[in-house]
Amino acid sequence: xxKLWRKWLIGGPPLVYLVVFFAIxxxxxxxxxxxxxxxxxGLAPLLFRDETGRHLDLTVENYVRFFSDALYLRxxxxxxxxxxxxxxxxxxxxxxxxxxxxxSPKKYRDIMxxxxxxxxxxxxxIRVYAWIIILGPQSVFVGALNGFLGFFGVEPITLxxxxxxxxxxxxxxxxPFMVLPLYANLExxxxxxxxxxxxxxxxxxxRFWRVTFPLSLPGVYAGSALVFIPxxxxxxxxxxxxxxxxxxxxxxxxxxxxxxxxxxxxSVLSIVLTAMAVLLAAAGAWYARRARE
Amino acid sequence: MNRRSPGLWLTGFLVYxxxxxxxxxxxxxxFNDSRLNAEWVGFTLDWYRRxxxxxxxxxxxxxxxxIGLVASAVSTVLGTMAGFALYRYRMRVLxxxxxxxxxxxxxxxxxxxxxxxxxxxxxLGMVSIILSHIAFCVGFVAIVVRARLEGLDESLTEAARDLxxxxxxxxxxxxxxxxxxxxxxxxxMAFTLSIDDFVITFFTAGVGASTLPxxxxxxxxxxxTPEVNAVSTLLILLTLALMLxxxxxxxxxxxxx
Numbered sequence: 001x002x003k004l005w006r007k008w009l010i011g012g013p014p015l016v017y018l019v020v021f022f023a024i025x026x027x028x029x030x031x032x033x034x035x036x037x038x039x040x041x042g043l044a045p046l047l048f049r050d051e052t053g054r055h056l057d058l059t060v061e062n063y064v065r066f067f068s069d070a071l072y073l074r075x076x077x078x079x080x081x082x083x084x085x086x087x088x089x090x091x092x093x094x095x096x097x098x099x100x101x102x103x104s105p106k107k108y109r110d111i112m113x114x115x116x117x118x119x120x121x122x123x124x125x126i127r128v129y130a131w132i133i134i135l136g137p138q139s140v141f142v143g144a145l146n147g148f149l150g151f152f153g154v155e156p157i158t159l160x161x162x163x164x165x166x167x168x169x170x171x172x173x174x175x176p177f178m179v180l181p182l183y184a185n186l187e188x189x190x191x192x193x194x195x196x197x198x199x200x201x202x203x204x205x206x207r208f209w210r211v212t213f214p215l216s217l218p219g220v221y222a223g224s225a226l227v228f229i230p231x232x233x234x235x236x237x238x239x240x241x242x243x244x245x246x247x248x249x250x251x252x253x254x255x256x257x258x259x260x261x262x263x264x265x266x267s268v269l270s271i272v273l274t275a276m277a278v279l280l281a282a283a284g285a286w287y288a289r290r291a292r293e
Numbered sequence: 294m295n296r297r298s299p300g301l302w303l304t305g306f307l308v309y310x311x312x313x314x315x316x317x318x319x320x321x322x323x324f325n326d327s328r329l330n331a332e333w334v335g336f337t338l339d340w341y342r343r344x345x346x347x348x349x350x351x352x353x354x355x356x357x358x359x360i361g362l363v364a365s366a367v368s369t370v371l372g373t374m375a376g377f378a379l380y381r382y383r384m385r386v387l388x389x390x391x392x393x394x395x396x397x398x399x400x401x402x403x404x405x406x407x408x409x410x411x412x413x414x415x416x417l418g419m420v421s422i423i424l425s426h427i428a429f430c431v432g433f434v435a436i437v438v439r440a441r442l443e444g445l446d447e448s449l450t451e452a453a454r455d456l457x458x459x460x461x462x463x464x465x466x467x468x469x470x471x472x473x474x475x476x477x478x479x480x481x482m483a484f485t486l487s488i489d490d491f492v493i494t495f496f497t498a499g500v501g502a503s504t505l506p507x508x509x510x511x512x513x514x515x516x517x518t519p520e521v522n523a524v525s526t527l528l529i530l531l532t533l534a535l536m537l538x539x540x541x542x543x544x545x546x547x548x549x550x
Binding site for chain 1: 298300301302305312314315316329372374378379382387391393394398406407424425427431488489496505506509510514521525532533536
């Protein structure tokens with residue numbers, strides 16, 4: 001009994017804190033998604049009175065509105081697509097680097113990994129902002145690119161405030177989340193397997209696709225999930241780099257809460273976003289476990 | 294057998310260049326004597342001078358510092374307790390509550406806390422930002438501390454108990470000093486996360502208070518001036534210094550974050 005008392009003394013305070021400032025706000029949001037918007041924004045009163053007494057004012061109208069409006073479904077699909085492209089691009093960009101690190105002598109590996117993480121200790125906004133400079137209209141880089149294109153008679157292009165800029169920013173910001181799990185997996189591969197494959201006559205191409213890549217699948221799934229989930233709900237990058245064409249579901253959630261102040265509908269969007277992210281992550285984890293067996 | 298082909302070297306090098314080029318650009322332009330982030334005109338410290346006269350920026354920096362210090366202090370205590378509870382006892386709800394804020398999209402936490410504060414009647418400002426930052430930092434501290442505890446030799450605590458130490462004495466005199474590097478690393482991590490956070494702060498700040506990331510966001514939204522480069526460079530240096538200290542204190546604890 002004495003031990004139980006100590007358990008709650010130690011575990012109790014963080015538990016209470018997280019219940020109050022995480023679980024309850026999340027529950028409030030779930031309830032809010034079934035309520036009516038208030039006259040001046042926010043939420044309508046939870047109880048309303050009429051001749052028959054007091055009633056709970058709950059509605060599924062917000063969900064109906066979401067699923068019947070093609071605009072929002074299309075936006076979700078677009079966000080999914082952006083997140084998927086981001087994850088795939090991260091995978092393609094990260095794989096050679098992770099492989100290089102894993103195949104380098106042990107004493108250099110830690111420093112090579114550190115060099116991957118180092119830029120990501122700087123502020124997230126700064127990393128996004130850097131791309132405003134690089135892709136912006138005054139940029140030396142864009143100027144050179146347009147000079148090159150002009151040589152072939154192509155009209156000058158703008159890169160900033162477009163879906164392209166959003167994808168560049170998202171790939172840049174999420175890259176280490178892909179490199180690290182890939183490296184952690186590739187590092188454990190036994191080099192003897194590749195030697196054996198080579199002795200048996202496999203070309204370098206075959207050695208990669210039939211030995212290295214299949215063995216690295218758990219790392220591929222882990223990295224993809226780590227990139228996909230934050231990319232899916234992203235709002236700062238499309239907000240800063242995307243212009244009107246590049247907006248994602250996160251931007252609409254922000255609009256609902258801060259601009260049009262339709263909290264119930266904003267809650268619906270947030271809940272659907274989270275549910276989809278969690279489901280996809282769970283599916284990925286399940287698939288990865290099956291691939292390992 | 295060396296399996297690093299020239300192609301692998303080249304692509305690896307290009308990816309490193311991709312990782313560093315943007316930051317180099319920001320830092321370089323912070324010293325450029327031109328309003329435009331275009332060609333190099335000449336060296337200047339003007340943007341830094343302007344920065345230190347920018348009243349709003351200084352207030353935002355002070356706010357960030359206060360929020361970071363309070364949030365990391367509280368979340369270090371709560372996170373250490375949580376890490377210890379997860380390691381020592383069978384908790385059913387706590388593991389979920391510790392991991393969920395890390396796993397779900399950040400924006401959900403931001404908007405749900407906004408709803409919560411408004412409905413409960415807590416004015417949006419410094420207090421609501423600090424409360425929110427603690428909520429997402431606790432989990433990170435708990436994970437680092439727990440990892441440290443798992444690498445610990447249990448027999449040391451048992452020896453202390455056999456020699457007559459009370460559970461509290463054993464914890465304070467044996468366990469705590471041993472896990473201290475994990476606790477310090479967790480604290481630095483919480484401080485960095487708090488100083489860095491944009492999304493959750495964006496939703497929970499209201500009009501009451503601004504932080505450095507919020508100030509940078511506003512500046513970038515209105516017009517891109519090299520002052521942003523200057524504040525970015527200073528922030529890069531600050532977090533770099535903090536994280537290097539953290540990795541010194543507890544090597545390995547920050548990897549795989």
